[in-house]
Amino acid sequence: MTKYQRAEYKLTLAQLDFWEEFRLHPGEAVSTVAHAVELRGAVDADALARAITQVVAETDVLSLRFTEGDEGPRQQLDPTRRPELRHLDFSVRPDPMADAMAMMQADVEAPLDLVNQPLSQQWLIRLGADRFVWYNRGHHIVLDGYAMGLMETRCAQLYAAHRDGLPTGEPLTSFFAYLTEEGDYRASPRHAKDGQHWTDILSAPPAPKVLQKGSEDYPASPMCHEESLVDLRPSLLARASELGIGWPDLLTALCSAWAALELRDHSAARVQDSAGRVTMPIWLPYMSRMGSVAIRIPALVVNILPFDASVAATESVAQTVTQLAGRLRKLRRHGRYRIEQIGFDYGLGASQRFFFSPLINVLPFEPARFDGTETQRHVLSNGPGDGFNITIRGDGEANGLDLCLEADPVLTPPADFTRHAVTLPAFLRAALALDAGERPIGALLTQPETV
Known part of the structure; x- marks a missing residue:
């Protein structure tokens, strides 16, 4: 050593x-x-x-x-x-x-x-x-x-x-x-530039919700809904190709739009302007490894970033997704700046942190393949989550897509969670349909099959 x-x-x-x-x-x-x-x-x-x-x-x-x-x-x-x-x-x-x-x-x-x-x-x-x-x-x-x-x-x-x-x-x-590289980044002009970006983002309403550290009352049994989305793969890949974006970004954008327009949860913050446009801070895990030595380092590197999703129910699915995908690309340009530092810059005290809800996590990871065997990964724990969580897993080619919704019953009434467990999958299927691109995105929430 x-x-x-x-x-x-x-x-x-x-x-x-x-x-x-x-x-x-x-x-x-x-x-x-x-x-x-x-x-x-x-x-x-x-x-x-x-x-x-x-x-x-x-x-x-x-x-x-x-x-x-x-x-x-x-x-x-x-x-x-x-x-x-x-x-x-x-x-x-x-x-x-x-x-x-x-x-x-x-x-x-x-x-x-x-x-x-x-x-x-x-x-x-x-x-x-x-x-x-x-x-x-x-x-x-x-x-x-x-x-x-x-x-x-x-x-x-x-x-x-x-x-x-x-x-x-x-x-x-x-x-x-990684420790050396991270120290160099924090001392660089890029770090200051990235910090200014997040200061500008969080200066606009709505103000993100904040927790006192230690006050988290993690539910012993969070509400959970799991559902296979394997039937979505053909339409998901087709729509992603037509729009020129990756399928993980397409799902992230659609889930963000659904959350902004539909989610009713006491941990979520939102504002609506006079024209009906809804803005909600969505929280997204960010791998923070591309272009870094961390691409080959097993360690805690993942970041969590605020995504300022802004959605108008009257805009088309294609227009909404394109706008949100563009904001995702901008987010990643500044994604290495740590969420903890964003909190300090925002004025959070040492005993405070952001309330990461709703959190959307699309995981397009290839499973390890051991030669000559059939391999299956069982995830036993991801740690506790705040508020409302949407997780979608699949491999790099969108095979084996699975949806998992989790929520704290104190913050999400069980009846609302039951409705969300129906409306989100139905919304994704409707939004990825062949003829959905020019339809108002809000209309997809009112179809009989989504209620």
Whole structure:
């Protein structure tokens, strides 16, 4: 380990947010993240174990130790914190997958002490001669969703290398390269320019809602609706091609339009002008990795940004989507500027943060493919969410599209949530229909099939 890696470092702004959450919610499992990668087929267990072990060794954030002193929290690599791969055999059990899932879920739901406990667990569970599960658990303070996928993709590459004697490829990049790059960015003129952009955005109404840190009353059982959208793929790809935008942006724009016109939730802010145009701050996760060393670093890098969605019910679907897609492109040009810094610039105190609701998250990530096997990823936890959340998952080609709606029953009356669970999928199907482009977007909310 280099002298640079032995040193102590301040937490990044993103990490500091989760550190404060940990301190303000003692004894709660609020931001544990885990994936269970299920493999079926001719699995080479030895090659898989070697691949997982190597990925863990390359993912240095899994070995971080957090300490807190007079100058605040610090982080340092500690090799003794690196998780060792635990081998479990459930193959003789009557329902091995059910037992494995129960054990993994119990681990996710257990409180995680960021000071005194290792941050990660790594298990390889044998369910049968041709069926295994790799359980990869961490905490949001060190891993985001992209990081988990990056670990899985690297593991699949190493699995093929160890199984077939192929080159192992380039290792994952060190977390400390990101710390250096982020420091350079924050000291650059671009950082100041990006900050001015967000100051201008948030100076316009409506004012985003704000929470006192520690006051979050995360629901034990948020309302949830899941629905397959696989039938949308042909029309989604066709409309995206016609409009000249990517399908994830098209879905983000349509969900934003629906939220502005339809969502009634006590966490959402909106204003409507005399012409009927509605403006609502939507919150969007931003990967914040393109053009950065972070593209190869499993760590917490994802940002959350305010998207100033402005929608008029009388404008056409095509016009609305085009306008919103243009605003998305502008958002990304300034997307590296941290939401925590945006909050400071806005005037939030150290004990305050924005209320990230509604939040729209379209995830077009390719799953890792382990040669010779059928692979399925199970997401056990994404951590708690604020208010109303819309998540759509699919691969890069829009295969396997799934919708998940979540809401806090204190903020969204159950009857409203039931209606939203019907109207949003119906709105997406109506808006992507062949003849919908020139129709007023508001009219799609009043069709009989959407009520």
